[in-house]
Amino acid sequence: MQRKLTTGYSWLLVVLLTVMTACSKNHPDQPDVTVPSADNSLISLTFKKAENPGLWNDIETEILNDTVHAHTLAGTDISRLVADFSFEGAAVSVGGVEQRSGNTSQDFSAPVKYTVTAENGDTHTYIVKFYDTGIPAVYVNTNGQPINSKDDYVVGHIKITEGLEGK
Secondary structure, eight states, X not given: OHHHHHHHHHHHHHHHHHHHHHTOSOOTTSOOOOOOOOOOEEEEEEEOTTTOTTOSSOEEEXXXXXXXXXXXXXXXXXXXXXXXXXXXSSXXXXXXXXXXXXXXXXXXXXXXXXXXXXXXXXXXXXXXXXXXXXXXXXXXXXXXXXXXXXXXXXXOEEEEEOSOBTX
16 A cells, blocks of 8 residues: 555656646747837937047037037037937937938037937937037138247138037
């Protein structure tokens, strides 16, 4: 009788182990379901002199909430600038046109709306605004002649500007 009881429990144990291993979560024949990401953030946006020959230096921006603030010198032409940006999401667009970092030119004479789209389709819109530093700029053009001395004069032209060109 003891032997029949032990044999019965052994079969029960084998059946339970078979059921448990058959119900494991790792099924190679079933694809993993991935949920599309909801990330749609603009991380950084700059304007590099290397990509914008009309700039005197790189322009770093500050992102506060949904607004990107860019400050530059008076007299800067902001009508054809190429932005260099990083983001979390699937794509960045302006007016429905996809933007490529370091490649796509925009007219920033008026605020520009950058939309970051997440993998799941959610969007987040940022407004890029340019501001004059408020300091008039003095530009000296000597047609490529270097100014090496305060005693030896070089022919040139001076331009004093205020406000942003293109605005």
